[in-house]
Structures are given as C-alpha cells and as structure tokens.
Amino acid sequence: MKRRRIEPIYTNTYQQLRNRSRRFRYFLIALILILLVGGWFGYRHYQQNKMHQFPVRGVSLTQSNGFVDFQQLQHQGYQFAYLRATSGATYTDDEFQSNYDRSQGTNLEMGVYHVYSYSTSAKAQYRNFIQEVGQRHGQLPIAVQVTTYGSYTADYLKRTKAQQQLQAFISLIKDHYQKRVIIWCSQPVWRVLAQTPLGRDQHWLQASLLNRQSQKTRFIEYDDGAAVKLNGQSQTVAASVFNGSQKQWNAWVTE
Numbered sequence: 001m002k003r004r005r006i007e008p009i010y011t012n013t014y015q016q017l018r019n020r021s022r023r024f025r026y027f028l029i030a031l032i033l034i035l036l037v038g039g040w041f042g043y044r045h046y047q048q049n050k051m052h053q054f055p056v057r058g059v060s061l062t063q064s065n066g067f068v069d070f071q072q073l074q075h076q077g078y079q080f081a082y083l084r085a086t087s088g089a090t091y092t093d094d095e096f097q098s099n100y101d102r103s104q105g106t107n108l109e110m111g112v113y114h115v116y117s118y119s120t121s122a123k124a125q126y127r128n129f130i131q132e133v134g135q136r137h138g139q140l141p142i143a144v145q146v147t148t149y150g151s152y153t154a155d156y157l158k159r160t161k162a163q164q165q166l167q168a169f170i171s172l173i174k175d176h177y178q179k180r181v182i183i184w185c186s187q188p189v190w191r192v193l194a195q196t197p198l199g200r201d202q203h204w205l206q207a208s209l210l211n212r213q214s215q216k217t218r219f220i221e222y223d224d225g226a227a228v229k230l231n232g233q234s235q236t237v238a239a240s241v242f243n244g245s246q247k248q249w250n251a252w253v254t255e
Helices: 009-051 070-075 096-103 122-133 154-158 160-177 187-193 246-252
Strands: 057-061 078-087 109-115 142-145 181-186 203-206 217-230 233-242
Touching: 057 217, 070 078, 070 096, 070 217, 078 096, 078 122, 078 233, 096 109, 096 122, 109 122, 122 160, 142 160, 154 160, 154 187, 160 181, 181 187, 181 217, 187 203, 233 246
Parallel strands: 057 078, 078 109, 109 142, 142 181, 181 203, 203 217
Antiparallel strands: 057 233, 217 233
16 A cells, blocks of 8 residues: 655645745835836926926036037037036046037037146146137136045145135136126035135036025036937936026126
C-alpha cells in the first residue's frame, strides 16, 4: 500500500503568509508610485498656475547649454536671456560671443553676467569682464552672480573686507558701462547683503518656488534645469521670470 505524503500544517500556513506578504509589498509599491506620479503632476499644476502671475519669462545660458536657437526661444514665448560672459579673473565662457551675436537677430532683451570670485581682486575681475564683453552688454542691467562655495558661505559676506571687495567690483562695472547692476544670489546671501550698502541694488533671487517678492527682487530663478523644446529637441536651461506684470516689464527695461 502506497504511503500518503502528509505535509505539516505549518507548510500551507507559511505559503499563505508569504503570498499575502508579497501582495502587500506589490500594493505598497504601487501606492508609492501613484503618490509620486500624483505629486509630480500636482507640482506641475501648481507651477503652471503660478506662471500665470509672471508673464515675462527668460533664461540664463552658459557654454554647457550648447548651441541655442534664439529665434526658437522667442517663439516659445521667452522675452529675455542672460549670457554668462566671465567668472573670476581669468575664465571666459566659450560660447558667449557666438551666443550674443546670434541673439541679435531676435526681439529678446539681452543681458550678460559675471560669476563673482572671492579669491581674486575686484580690479582683476573687472579687467577680465570688460575685455571679454566689450560692447556686447545688452539692454538689461549687468548681473553679478554671487554664489557660495567651500568656506565662502553667506556668513563670509558679513566681513567688511568681503563686502568692500564686492562693492568695488560692482562700482567699477557701473562706472565703466554707466548702467545698472543686479545682484544674482540665494536668499541667505541676500539677507546678508540687504543689510549693507549693496542692499540698495536690485537683485535676482534663486528660489525653488515661485512666489511674489518685494520690488527689490527683479528676477526669480525658479528652475536651474528647465526643459525647453528647440527645433523639436529638448534642451535644459536655467529658467527665470520677471517679478512683475508685462506693463511693469515694459517700463523697467526702458528706465
């Protein structure tokens, strides 16, 4: 007589528990994916609603963006563009002059910017800037990007010497070009600079969310990796908006 195989009762119980645990994990993963996708679409919807409050859009470009079709930027609804020209006392952007010259066939309002260095003198940075830029300075105020890196934190700018050096560079640029300068920085940096004579200048705020700012804030960079379609291809650019209405923009660019 053939012996019957009898499995212990705990074998079936274990199998059921394992299947239930697997189903629960799949359900949890699906729920997380739904929440992530829903959150992404919710954020996009929030940003799009906010964008209606800021009708004037623009980009900032460097050589890392590669070839940019400025006609296409204009057709996409952008109204201004800033080009990096120099950084510190020696660095120049390889695409600056080419980008600037090609932008002249559009109705985009153009501006140029310098990335400020704490470790080189104001005069050396000034000479580097004017040598590279010449008369290619556009219609918009010249922007000075004041970032933080390494030991050069926002607290470093509380030092009198650091403030004086930055002020000296900005004064040299203003005197040479006889035009406004706008300071491009993060909120922590601006909180420090706002308490100094540099606080009289307008600024360009780096922020992760679009919200109305004071009139001292002229631009808001809300996305340093925005995707735009140019000639059917997606390119990544740093996107900013003017902090005001179309009417205010029209008046501001002609001041």
